[in-house]
Amino acid sequence: MEQLLMRAQEVAFRFSLLVCGHAPDAEDVMQDALIKTYQHVDSIKDPSAFRTWLFRTVRNACLMKRRRRVGEPARVESLDEPQASDDSGGTPASRDVASGGKGPEELALNAWLGRRLRRALATLPPAYRMIVLLREMEGLSTREVAEVTGMTEDNVKTRLHRARVMLRASMEAR
């Protein structure tokens, strides 16, 4: 049980930090995921269904956190909709994954993910980061990502492709 709950927290922290971008929020989301997973644990029968349930739960917790955050920037970015410029190949507007700080927590997070990758991910809009995280990092199938995000499978594939193109460009530029 302890292992399962730790795993749920790891998943929640990674998702929240990378998609929503704030370490303190990520820890709150992690705690939220812990309690919800503990409450849900008895009804877990299919590990795959549990995985999509967990990501949906974490995604919703991130959305709530973003809505409630004190001092939220004037333009609130959606986790689901990329910015208007994204589809035209323009520069994404999102820069909300902190990665340039030098405090001990920031350094630990950069060491954990790799500063280069973290910075490259920061150039993606949250909606695209979410797809990269679920598909590339967590290894969910296209169908599972579609279930978590509520998008069609075709939409997931299109966004993943665009995100990969943007990520490559960003990595190359550094």
Added chain:
Amino acid sequence: MTPTSRVTCETLLEQISEYLDGDLGATTCARIEGHAASCPRCSKIIEDFRATTGLCRKAATAPLPAAVRQRARAQVRDLLKTSATKKTRASRT
């Protein structure tokens, strides 16, 4: 792209994700590989896409930063302890 059409740098870039995800047929894959073998630029693009995916996968297997992990474990143990105490009290009443 139909199986008989030629792969260009442009079509390769359009189809690279489907290629890497194994969503294309064998004929199309062979055409893409043939083009990449003779096009250093496209060969580099494929290599870069694979490297980025590799970095993402590697990042996902890294354990949480030590301080975060410590706090996470403490929260798990607190929750399990509180829950066990509640169950014990409930069974006594």
